[in-house]
Structure formats: C-alpha cells, structure tokens
Amino acid sequence: MTQALHKIVTFEEFVAWYPENAQRRYELYDGVIVEMPPPTGDHESIIGFLIGEIVMEYKRLKLPYFIPKTAFVKPLEGESAYSPDVLLLNRPNLVNEPLWKKASTVSQAASIALVVEVVSTNWRDDYLKKAADYEAVGIPEYWIIDYAALGGRRFIGNPKQATISIYSLVEDEYQVSQFRGDDGIKSPIFAELNLTAEQIFQAGIST
Template structure:
C-alpha cells in the first residue's frame, strides 16, 4: 500500500472549499490546485524533481519555481544559472518547461490576463502581496 504524501506549497491557487465558512473546515488542501508556486531554497532539487513529479502525477495544470537567488546550478537550467522563474504547464499528461529571465514577461495559464514580469516576481515581498 502506498503511503499518502502531503506537501505544503508556498502558494496554491485552489477552489474555495464548500466548508470554508463552517465551524469545522477540513484541514489542508483537499482538491487539486489550479496552480502552485514554490520558492527555490537550498533544497532546490526537491522542487525540480520530487515536487515536479508529484504535482504532475496529480494533474496540477501549472507549477512555477521561483529562483530568487539564482542558486539552481547551470546544468539544471536551460538558460544558464541566475535568477529566474521556471514555469511548468501540463500538456498531454506531462509538464512542458519554460524558463523566464529578468526583463521578460511570464505568461500565466491560470490567469491569462495577468501581466507579470520576472522582475516583479523577484522584487515582491509579503507586504506587496497582502
């Protein structure tokens, strides 16, 4: 029997649970997210391999990896080492990968009218979001 895994993504765009305003809402995400954003940290390989495989397996349509510090080694980046946003979109059951560098606009499948640049993502902090 496979052991159930749970991830706590940095950002998950989900449908609001029907139990949202009830006294005892369920804990955690119980539906497939429309989009997940992870901030690459010292364990960046988890974002590029483990989480990517898990999110693809459950059918998350869009997955972004934000490399604020440009720490992902060049051999794992198609456009070289440096600050970037890696966008994975699901097509035919597999992720298609694109990398966006500072100065470029990131297309968003989940929010098609959103115009967001890599520079804006890299400059954001919690106060910008709240």
Template sequence: MSTVMWPDHLLSLAEWDALPEDNTRRYELSEGVLQVSPRPVSNHQWAITELARQLNTQLPTDLMAFPEMELVLSDSFPATVRVPDLMVVPRSVAKTNPPRYTADNVLLAVEVVSPGSRKLDRILKLKEYSQAGIPAYWIVDLDDPVSISAFQLADGDYELNAEVSDVLSVTTPAPLTVNVRDLVP
C-alpha cells in the same frame, strides 16, 4: 529542556495529523518520511507575499492564491503532504475551510527556491506535482537575476512554458502577468 520525540517509522496521514503544531520550522511528509526545514527568511516571504498580491488582483473571482497551505499528494500509506509556497485554488473550495487541499483542487503550485531546496523544487516536486495532475507549476528563483520558470502540464508531464526575469505572461490557470522584479525588495 524538553525532549522532542521524533517518529521512528513511516507516517500515515492520521499520524501526520496527530503531530504537535510547531510554527518554528517547516514540515512536509514525503512518502511517510517527516522532512523538517527552517522557516523561510524575509526575501522568501517577500516573494510569496508579493506574488500572492499580484495574482489575487488578476485572478477571476472564482479563484484565489493562498500561501503555505498543505497539499496532500497521497493519502494512502505512506502519505505525502507538501506545503507549496503558494497555490491557486477554486474560491468555492477555499470557502469550505479545508485543513488541507488535494491535488485535484490545485490549479497552480508555486515553490520559491531556498538554498536547501533547489533539487527538491526543480526535480522531485516537479515530478510529484505533474504525477498528481496539477495543471501548472512555477519555480521562483531569487538568485540574481530573479526569475520564474513556468511549467504547464501536457500529456502527464510538465513542459517549460516560460522562463523569465522581467515579466511573466501566462494563460494558465488564468490570463496573468507577473512583474518578476517586484518579487524582491
């Protein structure tokens, strides 16, 4: 059995980059603190895949929806790196094949609530993403009834734009309609 050495200090972005790759868990960095959680289960992945499919068929050709890409919210020490379940970014930026995105390139961040992420997604990430200036933030809750809470940035804070369990229609980051019921099998 091998021993994993965990950081015993706050991490910089360079130290985050130097961590060994591990796809068995999900990693984020919150003000230098390494956060480890289990990989999402099937329904979570279904929701991400279906939402990406729905968005990518409607987004203008200059935008794309990507699942599980790194998002740097702060590159100064101590760093914060989140991994939203889905992000909408400009296709021109995606074509540069960045290892991660910065908040100024993200038009929409989406989090799918997991049993251990409810407060993180609804309170902390809501605040972090708004402070980073991301124009839109959606929270997908898979508890019955499945719902999406869509927030839009207004004067530096998110305002709830819609909370639906059937069909979501928004204009930011583009005119989009999402069949919420299709996000679960």
C-alpha cells in the same frame, strides 16, 4: 533540511503529530517528517508580492479561488504531503475533498488551480520531487521562483541566473517555459497577468 523525526510515519500520523501553532513548517516526504529551512526576508517578500498580484487577478476575473494560510497537497500514491509557498484553491471542489475539513488537505487536481514554490536551499525537492508529484496529481500549473539562482545548471542554465520556471500540464505531462530579466511571464491560468520576471525578483530585494 533537518529531519524532525527519525521514523517512518503515515500521513494520518503526520497530521496528528503536527504541532499546533507551529513556529516552523514541516512536510512529509515518503513517510519522513522534514523540517523546512527557515524562510529569509527576501523569500517572504516575494511570496507576499505574488499573493497580492494573484488575489487581485482572480478577483478581477471573478474566479472562485482563494489562498489558504496553511494547507497540504497530498499525492494519492505514497505517504507525502507538501505545504506550498502559494496554493491557489478552487473553492467549489473542496466539498469533494475528504481530508479538507479535518486536515486542510487536498489531493484532487480539480481543487488546485496553481502551486508556487520559491526556491531555497532544498532546491532539488522543488525541481525534482515536487515537480514529479504535482504532475502526477494533475495540478495544471506549477511555478518555481528561483530568485537567487540556487538550482542546478541543468534547470536554470550555465552560467546560473535567476529564473522563473512555469510548468504547464499538457496531455498529463508538464511542459516548462522559463522567464528571466525583463521577460513577461506567461501564465496559462492568468493570461492577462502583466508581470516580468524582474518585477518578481525585485520584490525580494531588501531595501
């Protein structure tokens, strides 16, 4: 990660600073603006595949969800704001989000059905910081797609292998289930989603 600015800012200052039509993505970590690593083709292929599968499923189930192109999740405590790779929002609750209309930002668990992060070189943020903050917000489901096995061994095993970790909120704490190879993923929110870990990983393999 490359820090975009070398001073502490508030969330409001971050939103005001954020470049219009930005070619790069930025997030706010405890008041520090951070430039996210440039995405790879494989990374973007997995995101595109997942969005397609998730959209088909919520439309089939007639759920009032949608996936914004760019939006922030802001924990209520502190000065952080994250732009997940996939953010599934519950449209009816957005009227209760004071920052939605002016800053495309949500902070309430009732607004957020699912967050997905596809791991890149900043894997510690996904497994440590974001997991803790998403748990504190109360986001019911959080997927970490570690297709290149970049995460630490304590997260994905030894020897390291491509892993999907699905964090589900149980009594205000995340419980994690992990899926590899031909394991069929088990999503609490989409119980009938018929995908294996390998199908998701293969979506990122360039042909």
